[in-house]
Amino acid sequence: MQPKLSVENLYKIFGKHPAAAMRMLREGAGKADILARTGATVGVRDASFAVEEGEIFVVMGLSGSGKSTLVRMLNGLIPPTEGHILIDGEDVATAAPADLRRIRRERIAMVFQHFALFPHWSIAENVAYGLKVRGIPAPERRARALEVLEQVGLAPWADSRPADLSGGMQQRVGLARGLAADPDILLMDEPFGALDPLIRRDMQMELLTLQKTLKKTIVFITHDLNEALLLGNRIAIMKDGEIVQIGTAQEIVTNPADDYVAAFVADIDRGRVFTVDDVSSEALTVPLRDTSVRQALRLMENRGTQALYVMDGTRPVGVVTYRDLAASELDEATPNPTLREALITDFPTANTDTQLHELYGPAGGGLPIAVTDERDRLLAVVEPGDVLTHLSGAATNEPAKEGADAQPR
Template identity: 65%
Template structure:
């Protein structure tokens, strides 16, 4: 490997497979870090290294400064019991134990007393929506529910790090999406540090704060979903993301611009026309202090200039669209169709940015913003 030989050449010469090759990454606390790749890319080997199931031949694996790669068996057991939990693809539930006892199993290994582990298991089951199934047997539950029991078992020990090795791979598509949504809901509340393994790019894009794409044991790109879709590092990554629905990856925030706006009581129809010509926009938002009063178009402002007694306030329209910053672009199709800018607002309805219809179309097409159809950004 140090001489630069390929994975295939090393296998042919030695009979040994290079599972993970010089991989380096850092997972910030509270994030979901998704590792994805095709079968044989090394992703499952990688996740098994993170809890010491496979020892690397070189390198370090640091969890809170503790090197899992070189620590003693006693230290490794302590890390597994107190800091790391794993959720498996095929549930790995004990068929002879109840749902509650399965959820409490990690606590039992830690030596937690019966009443306390029952209490904590119940809390974990309620977190995943299975509080009413504590005394059921695993085979009485659906596949999605069984996987939630596996997740509850991991959560019951209150680990700092969750390792999830293709945990939803055995589920039907509809159930899989339900459990993905459940994980996102839990993560929003619990903010665990999660390393999630998958071969499904759509799943990676949905779940990952950061995504690492593996090929032949190496990381070929690490970034956010938007970075990977917008700027694939090579042809391999580009082929992965070629058919992705960009409308589900990008958000209003990703195409929003700093708002140029007018103020009631200060601006006039004349200054509105001049402002729109200066910034080459056919409509601008009008503010009343920090509140959005409405939107005015170039056509209406110009008409007001030509008509005696008509002010800017008279031509401001209250028929405008607002969205949150994290609204998916797919949800902006309809609002963008009327040709007016879309207001991006916060929880207090304050104007954070403006999305021009042309910017939505440009991002969905994968073209640079500068190449937006001239009709969407032309000088009015």
């Protein structure tokens, strides 16, 4: 299957001499040198990436990195100097004006940072604006607007004016307007940047919740790395118009491409980037029935571990520790000890997508954490020491190197 969106060798030069600037770029000149010699500004330089259907693809970088220029080229607001922008194979970069208008009406919607709502229109009318442009009849527009407002929790305010809503609520209206036309691709240009931190966090979580149902293809622009790491299935980091690295949050944090990216991720809370799935290992288990204390001790000795899970079928019924079993062997008051007598039934659990910061407390108890599914079946375990080692980030925030060392560690 081809990607929903494919960007190939995209350039944007601002100024009167783009051809001269392009020649200098191909000769290896830098952005500052091109500006000094031609007066042209390199907005985007040789950007290439693909976005799969249903993916949140985050583009992040500091001010002036080219991210906003890039997103505006994706829907034709800014024409590229060179390159291709393919939506299901249709090239936005070379589309005729009529085709570009159709693409904007039907295939791409944009959510802006500063809401861009019509103050004299009702919330429902604002949400239905794109449908009005497409010539959809008023009753149908109204019905669709109410449907989307229900999704974002604003149906009771359908007939209010934007001035009656808080900033966070107005941004939900902007999101609803983008969703109302049911576009193939949703472009979000720093949509939460003007919100207070707490409201911004709420909107981020709301977007993730909506995405589980809507499964939209989203290109999300931000200058906030924490936001990028939270939202992005993959992240592209830009600097001076170039994409310097594309990867998952885990790949970028563990294996930064260069010193620029390494500086970005140096102070990231790794516990909010990595999940149980990143540190889990095969579970050491024994069946509750037909396993003696001596057999369990011997297994732990052979495997070099201090605890193992005791199973009833596919479900863990408890965990036993080497210390407790060894003590029961020496207890003269219990001549024939069993696993059940040493069983710890109050054991820590997690699922595969639990973030590591949620394991700070459970890891402190010293027991391996059981990774279970929705039916309480044991999938794997997380050793407390592995959590702490991974969170320390020892020797992982170094720029990527050539060869085998370039792989995530």
